Amino acid sequence: MEYLHSLLKFAVNMGASDIHVKPEHHATIRISGELFPVQVDPPSKEQVEELVRFMLPRHLEARLDREKEVDFSYMHEGLGRYRVNVFYQRGNLCMAMRHVKTNIPTFDELHLPEQLAKIATAERGIVFVTGATGSGKSSTLAAMIDHINTAEKCHIITLEDPIEYTFADKQSVIEQREIGLDTLSFERALVHVMRQDPDVIMVGEMRDSQSFMAALAAADTGHLVLTTLHTNTAYSAIGRILDFFPAHERDQIRRQLAGNLRAVVCQRLVPAIAGGVAPAVEIMINTPTVRKLIEENRLDKLSAAIETGSEDGMQTFNQSLFKLVKAKMITEEEALAKATNPDALKMNFRGIFLDESRRILASA
Numbered sequence: 001m002e003y004l005h006s007l008l009k010f011a012v013n014m015g016a017s018d019i020h021v022k023p024e025h026h027a028t029i030r031i032s033g034e035l036f037p038v039q040v041d042p043p044s045k046e047q048v049e050e051l052v053r054f055m056l057p058r059h060l061e062a063r064l065d066r067e068k069e070v071d072f073s074y075m076h077e078g079l080g081r082y083r084v085n086v087f088y089q090r091g092n093l094c095m096a097m098r099h100v101k102t103n104i105p106t107f108d109e110l111h112l113p114e115q116l117a118k119i120a121t122a123e124r125g126i127v128f129v130t131g132a133t134g135s136g137k138s139s140t141l142a143a144m145i146d147h148i149n150t151a152e153k154c155h156i157i158t159l160e161d162p163i164e165y166t167f168a169d170k171q172s173v174i175e176q177r178e179i180g181l182d183t184l185s186f187e188r189a190l191v192h193v194m195r196q197d198p199d200v201i202m203v204g205e206m207r208d209s210q211s212f213m214a215a216l217a218a219a220d221t222g223h224l225v226l227t228t229l230h231t232n233t234a235y236s237a238i239g240r241i242l243d244f245f246p247a248h249e250r251d252q253i254r255r256q257l258a259g260n261l262r263a264v265v266c267q268r269l270v271p272a273i274a275g276g277v278a279p280a281v282e283i284m285i286n287t288p289t290v291r292k293l294i295e296e297n298r299l300d301k302l303s304a305a306i307e308t309g310s311e312d313g314m315q316t317f318n319q320s321l322f323k324l325v326k327a328k329m330i331t332e333e334e335a336l337a338k339a340t341n342p343d344a345l346k347m348n349f350r351g352i353f354l355d356e357s358r359r360i361l362a363s364a
Contacts (some may be wrong), residue, residue, distance in 0.1 A: 001050075001051060001054055003043060003047065003051065004051055004054070004055070004076075005076070005079070006040070007019065007021075007027055007038065007040075008076055008079040008080075008082075009079060010029075010038060011029050011038075011099065012079055012080065012099065014029060014031055014036075015031055015032075016029035016030055016031050016099065017030050017031070017098065017099060017134075018030040018096065018097065018098050018099070018134075019082075019096070019097040019098075019099070020035075020094075020095075020096050020097075021043065021048060021051070021094060021095050021096075021097075022048065022089065022092065022094035022095075023042070023043060023044060023045040023047075023048045023092045023093075023094075024042050024043075024044065024045070025042050026038055026039065026040070026042050027040070027042075027043070032271065032275070032276065032277070033269075033271065033277070045092055045093075048092070048093050048094070048095075049093050051095075052064075052086050052093050052095060055072075055074050055084065056070070056072065056086065057072050057180075057181065059180060059181055060072055060180060063180065064086060068087065068088045069085065069086065069087035069088065070085075070086050071083070071084065071085050071161055071162055072084050072086075072162045072180075073100075073162035073163055073164060073178075074097070080099055080100070080101070081099075081100045081164070081166075082097045082098060082099055082100060083097070083098040083100055083138075083162060083164055084096070084097050084098075084162075085097075100138075100164045100165065101139075104142050104143065104145075104146045104165050104167065105139050105142065105143050106143055106146070106147075107143050107147065109143075110136070110139060110140065110143055110279060111278050111279060111329070112140060112143065112279060112281060113281055113283065113315070113320075115283055115313040116140070116143075116144060116147075116265065116281075116283075117147055118313065119144070119262065119263045119265065119283075119285075120144040120145075120147045120148055120226075121147070121148060121151060121152060122224055122262045122263075123222075123224065124219060124222045124223060124224055124260075124262070125219050125224060125225070125260055125261060125262030125263075125286070126215060126216065126219045126225045126227070126257075126260055126261055126262055127144075127224070127225070127226045127227070127262045127263050127264075127265070128206070128227060128228070128229050128237050128261075128263075128264045128265070129141050129144075129226070129227070129228045129229075129265050129266075129267070130228065130229045130230065130231040130233075130234065130237050130264060130265065130266040130267070131230070131231070131232075131266050131267040131268060132230065132232060132268070133230065134269070135267045135268055135269055135279075136267050136269055136277075136279055137228045137267060138164050138165075138204075138228070140265065140267060140279075141202065141226060141228060142164070142165040142167075144226060145158065145165075145167060145174075145200075145202055145226070146167065148172060148200055149167060149169070149170045149171060149172045149174060150170050150171060151171065152171055152172060152199075153171050153172060154171075154172040154173075154199035154200050155172065155173050155196075155197055155198050155199050155200070156172050156173070156174045156175070156198065156199065156200040156201075156202065157174075157175050157176075157177065157193055157196060157198045157200070157201055157202070158174070158175070158176045158177065158201075158202040158204070159177050159179065159183070159186055159189045159190065159193070159201070159202065159203050159204060160176060160177070160178055160179065160202075160204040161178065161179035161180070161186070161204050161205070162178050162179070162180075163176050163178045172200075175196075177189055179204075186203060186204075186205075186207065186211045186214075187208075187210045187211055187214060190203070190211060190214030190215060190218070191214060193218070194217075194218060194221070198218075198223060199223065199224065200223065200224045200225075200226065201215070201218055201223055201224070201225045201226070202225075202226045202227070203215055203225065203226070203227040203228075204227070204228065205227065205228050205229070206227045206228065206229050206241075208244055209244040209245050212241060212244055215227060216256055216257070216260055219260040219262075220256070220259075220260055224262070229241070231266060232266070233266055233282060233303070233317070233340060234264040234265065234266040234282040234283065234284035234302075234306060235264070235284055235299065235302035235303050235306060237264045237266070237284075238254070238257065238264075238294055238299055238302065239299055241253070241257060242254060251297075254294060254295070254297060255295055257294065258286075258291045258294040258295045259291070261286040261290075261291075261294070262285075262286055263283065263284060263285050263286060264283075264284040265281060265282070265283055265284075266281070266282040266283075266284075266317075267279050267280070267281055267282075268280045268317065268338050270321070270324065270330045270334050270335065270338050271330065271334050272329055272330055273328065273329060273330060273331060274329070278324055278329045278330055280317050280320040280321050280324060280335075280338055281315070281317075281320050282306065282315065282316055282317045282320060282340075283306070283313060283314050283315050284302065284305075284306050284309075284314055285309065285312050285313055285314050287305070287309060287312050287314075289305050289309070290302065290305050290306075290309075293305060303316065307319070316340065317338070317339060317340045318339050318340060318341055318344055318345045318348065321335040321338060321339055321345060322335070322345065322348050322349075325349070332349055
């Protein structure tokens, strides 16, 4: 497949993170967050279909025909590994490819807070890594798994759709199971994983109530569960989980979550002064204060608990962005564009820090 080889080689040489292909249009690549057309002849409908069928694993052919979209990983010798989503638009096959770096990144390489190492080596509980699509959740999760693999003697089982980073055993023993290839579904795998003697379970994405309940059961019996979720802040992850359930079940789920949550880590990628991106990271630890607020359904107070919980390793997006600016990693303008509360951050840059959050908690 000459077109595929040339496209991937060009994307890798340009440092692209994503590649988009659809019939009769120039392929498009994303570099440092911006989209650029590739100035070669656009592929025809037949060429894209041939490309998809060449890359698509045989066990997923029927799913694509049935469901009209599918995820899988693709490895090109010499050009790396890719996470691929194939889908239809206007009746034509299209695909989006994300280049997954071969080397598993470390916390230092990703510029992540030291607190994540402590979170990763917790004995039990559920850890959520959250953020919008493309915010680096998979890389952070991989760094956490590799940290455990390096520092702890554990049995780690990952459930992924598809497998992105491949791990080699270090101190730990790791098995990676791909949905559709090694198991039928997240739910089925989570039910059976408890019979496989795991210490740590990584679930690629928390998608529904069934997978959450299975993960909750694992955490409740003394396992550490790491997973991802799509939310824009750490504290909103609680509400997002509760939305999986009907209203009459949410009180019970909230109490169970309060007892088993370890932490929520939420990311936003910010253009860096030196090029590339830097992660702004909001961290919520399940301290006694946070647990009480969740149990009593005072979720609107969680942001204040995060802001005042720096001694426990917590930080808000504003606090993280402020640190990145002071470290000269990002500009004030980029920080304000990514801030949850730009007005408050602008005051921080002027040396004004209000103690509003402590007042909110004191009145709670």
